[in-house]
Amino acid sequence: MKIxxxxxHFDDAVGYDLEIxxxxxxxxxxxxxxxxxxETHVASCRGCDGCCWERIPLTSLDVVKYLAQPEITSRLPGNASPLTSFIHQFCHVWGKGPVVDIMLKQEKNGACVFLDxxxxxxxxxxxxxxxCQTFICLPHGERAGQLRDILLNIGEDDLVHRYLREAQEKRETPVIHGDHGASPSLTDYPATPFSEKQAYTEVKIKNVVPEKLWKQLYVHPGF
Incomplete structure (x- = not known):
């Protein structure tokens, strides 16, 4: 067990925390x-779709994982980049100025496009x-929340990096579905520890989080 x-126990509730x-x-x-x-401490989410109506931002490695599913690839055109095609078909891209947000598309009733x-x-x-995997219906410790936020934000930025890079390579304007004066630039989204990776197994947490947070998370052997 690595984590x-x-x-x-918090002041007014029971929740969770973690250590590396x-x-x-x-x-x-x-x-x-x-x-x-x-699976051990919280009721199964099967039959509960409470969080499937919210904004669901994506990381680059989320998209890589989705693209390994035949249900997804069978619905994409064969003559275009899989990542860009996935974003065009299954995502909503919001942009304002340099800020770009890529999230799963929601149906007209507000449900996630993948909800049964x-x-x-x-x-x-x-x-x-x-x-979705990291949303647990319990409060969490501060360091656990910081870790989730940092990993998510860096993964989101890397997805935008890959999306803008593909558009630049094809000399195309990236599709922005919710365009509020968007003017994104690849220079605003430099490479991250997620860049060029194809799976979460390739990203070491110590290479992503700030040193201060790492010291709070990592429990040295013998302590």
Whole structure:
């Protein structure tokens, strides 16, 4: 076990916190630990679609994972970039000035495009996005919240980086569905620790988080 997610008692509630036990722990180790904690201590989300009506931002590696699913690839044109095609078909891109936000598309009733309304569960539940996997219906410790926010934000920025880079390489204007005076530039979205990676197993947490937060998260052997 490289990451320990455990029950924690706060002033007025029981929630969760976490600690990193191995300096080589990856983002996938983090996701696995959270999923195990949820399976053990929290009711199954099957049959509960409470959070499937909210904004669902994506990371670059979320899209890579979705693109490994035949249900997705069978619906994409074969003569275009898979990443850009996925974004055009399954996402909503919002932009204002240099800021770009890429999230899963919502149906007219507000439901996530991947929600099965009858079963009340994601059609691609095993491959669901980072933000969905890390949302647990419990309060969390400060360091746990900071880790989630940092990983999500960097992953989001890398998705925008890849999207803008592909548009630049093709000499095309990136599609912005919700255009509020968007003027994004690739220089606003430099490479990140997620860049060129193809899976969360390739991203080590220590290479992503600030040193101060790492010292709060990492539990040295023997302590």
């Amino acid at each position: 320990n997610v455990f029950l924690a 036990l191995d300096p080589e722990a990856t983002v996938q180790d983090y996701l696995d630990a959270l999923n195990l904690f949820q 309304p009858d079963e009340k569960i994601c059609r691609l539940h095993p491959s669901r996005s980072f933000v």
